Amino acid sequence: MSDVPSAPNTHAIGLYINGEQHHLQVPPWLTLLDLLRDELDLVGTKKGCDHGQCGACTVLRNGRRVNACLTLAIMCDGDELTTIEGLAHGDRLHPLQQAFIAHDAFQCGYCTPGQICSAVGMAREGRARSRAQIQEAMSGNLCRCGAYSNIVAAVEEALPQMGGPRP
Amino acid sequence: MMPFAYSKPDSIEQAVQQAGPDARFIAGGTNLLDLMKENVERPARVIDITGLPLREVRTTANGGLQIGALVSNAELAWHLDVEARYPLLSQAILAGASPQLRNMASTGGNLLQRTRCHYFYDAAVPCNKRAPGSGCPARDGLNRQHAILGASEHCVAVHPSDMCVALAALEARVLVHGRQGEREIPFADFHRLPGATPERDNCLAEDELIVAIALPPPPFVACSHYLKLRDRASYAFALVSVAAGLVVADDNSIAGLRVALGGVAHKPWRDVGLERSMLGRPATRESYAAFADALLRDARPLAHNAFKITLAKNAIIRALTQAQAAEEHP
Numbered sequence A: 001m002s003d004v005p006s007a008p009n010t011h012a013i014g015l016y017i018n019g020e021q022h023h024l025q026v027p028p029w030l031t032l033l034d035l036l037r038d039e040l041d042l043v044g045t046k047k048g049c050d051h052g053q054c055g056a057c058t059v060l061r062n063g064r065r066v067n068a069c070l071t072l073a074i075m076c077d078g079d080e081l082t083t084i085e086g087l088a089h090g091d092r093l094h095p096l097q098q099a100f101i102a103h104d105a106f107q108c109g110y111c112t113p114g115q116i117c118s119a120v121g122m123a124r125e126g127r128a129r130s131r132a133q134i135q136e137a138m139s140g141n142l143c144r145c146g147a148y149s150n151i152v153a154a155v156e157e158a159l160p161q162m163g164g165p166r167p
Numbered sequence B: 001m002m003p004f005a006y007s008k009p010d011s012i013e014q015a016v017q018q019a020g021p022d023a024r025f026i027a028g029g030t031n032l033l034d035l036m037k038e039n040v041e042r043p044a045r046v047i048d049i050t051g052l053p054l055r056e057v058r059t060t061a062n063g064g065l066q067i068g069a070l071v072s073n074a075e076l077a078w079h080l081d082v083e084a085r086y087p088l089l090s091q092a093i094l095a096g097a098s099p100q101l102r103n104m105a106s107t108g109g110n111l112l113q114r115t116r117c118h119y120f121y122d123a124a125v126p127c128n129k130r131a132p133g134s135g136c137p138a139r140d141g142l143n144r145q146h147a148i149l150g151a152s153e154h155c156v157a158v159h160p161s162d163m164c165v166a167l168a169a170l171e172a173r174v175l176v177h178g179r180q181g182e183r184e185i186p187f188a189d190f191h192r193l194p195g196a197t198p199e200r201d202n203c204l205a206e207d208e209l210i211v212a213i214a215l216p217p218p219p220f221v222a223c224s225h226y227l228k229l230r231d232r233a234s235y236a237f238a239l240v241s242v243a244a245g246l247v248v249a250d251d252n253s254i255a256g257l258r259v260a261l262g263g264v265a266h267k268p269w270r271d272v273g274l275e276r277s278m279l280g281r282p283a284t285r286e287s288y289a290a291f292a293d294a295l296l297r298d299a300r301p302l303a304h305n306a307f308k309i310t311l312a313k314n315a316i317i318r319a320l321t322q323a324q325a326a327e328e329h330p
């Protein structure tokens, strides 16, 4: 089977992003990260390494935290996505956003959207409780500024306020 | 990433029909897309298998477990039956990658992830695994992470999976479906040593799809331990890892022993004959040390990885000691 089937270059997909429905035409090789940032101007989600190594691109796909840089947009057809832009309710910040401010849990802020989305996913998994467990469960998110101790403190504080099935 | 054509088959038969030398299956995408971004993989067609009905974990008639190829690493590690009956598998999976990656990565894809050798990943340099016949810069280059057992003059790469080390110790079987029908491959025969054809990591044919992993009933439950040693405490590949399982008789002699090593060879490393020779010996540190010496007796270090021999021996002793302690104080 060496002849490439004459497939169209773009495919129609539907995504629910932060509660809003989007009908899009995407080429198969477009990553979810590039779709969010370059096509939809949702630039809160960051590109650090583009190889699954840093966690800056973490978003929630059907409620689970994933690396958007290693996800093809076309494979998300029909899925529900939450990015950092979708966590606050109007002017009311998500408990984690509030806790990050209270604990000064960043310096440059580049890793922060990924850290927060990752912590929302972690809370839904319901596995991490102790400080050591939080550290391990947040190890997929690197912080080049080394704000780790404040990040863990913020997550620890916000965790009890994040009950319930939805972020 | 190079452009490619995309298809999403509805059935296993369709997926297998669409396979070919210019095509790759995609599941979680965490390894394939990474390699495509580096131009190490350049498929003309990508076949999305995530629509196939391969997401079930079920108990088999013989009391084992059958795991669908699309079950995610996170789901599997936290599956109640796996946690209760195959804790070694849970521990190994949770020691690998990150929570995000484990949510994405599939059971089948984990078996087929490629080596993390820097030279394999750099499309600008020679590598027999990536470009057969071009040479192996790792042999005389930076080879701290590389193999100490079973390597060849053509390739010194190691298999990077944690999950596979546990599956080797648990004697899993790999269920595959190809155009010729189905077959079952014992785990020990699934991955291969590099020899003169390091481009082949395993014995899967081009048209074959992994559909499931079958685990026999657990040979040991509490008495097992996965120990992973790496450069940082989390989110790093193993320098050396050990999946250890033990059965201790009432007179404190060894009634069963399994040890698989990760990070040391082109496949999870076991010596079943040597394991058998330990039966009846006292379950003590001295016996474990003798076993470790014997398992590493053929190790051949490269310029930068001799430390792995000592590390592996000590890791074996510690993993077996902890497996034994796990049984005594569950």
Ligand SMILES: Cc1cc2nc3c(=O)[nH]c(=O)nc-3n(C[C@H](O)[C@H](O)[C@H](O)COP(=O)(O)OP(=O)(O)OC[C@H]3O[C@@H](n4cnc5c(N)ncnc54)[C@H](O)[C@@H]3O)c2cc1C
Pocket (backbone or CB within 6 Å): A051, A052, A053, B024, B025, B026, B027, B028, B029, B030, B031, B032, B033, B034, B049, B069, B095, B096, B097, B098, B101, B104, B105, B106, B107, B108, B109, B110, B111, B112, B113, B160, B161, B162, B163, B208, B209, B210, B211, B235, B236, B237, B238
């Ligand atoms: C930063 C980083 C750190 C990591 N750390 C670790 C670690 O510490 N330990 C560890 O074990 N792993 C680690 N991994 C690797 C990770 O576990 C693998 O990438 C993952 O398991 C691959 O699964 P997947 O479903 O994403 O595979 P994919 O990328 O979708 O596919 C991988 C390969 O398998 C083939 N394939 C997939 N499914 C099937 C099937 N059912 N039948 C036939 N072929 C199939 C594909 O064609 C492709 O060639 C890490 C990965 C990254 C990016």
Ligand code: FES
Pocket (backbone or CB within 6 Å): A046, A047, A048, A049, A050, A051, A052, A053, A054, A055, A056, A057, A058, A067, A068, A069, A070
């Ligand atoms: S940008 Fe995705 S993990 Fe770094």
Ligand code: FES
Pocket (backbone or CB within 6 Å): A105, A106, A107, A108, A109, A110, A111, A112, A142, A143, A144, A145, A146, A147
């Ligand atoms: S705050 Fe700068 S990278 Fe984390």
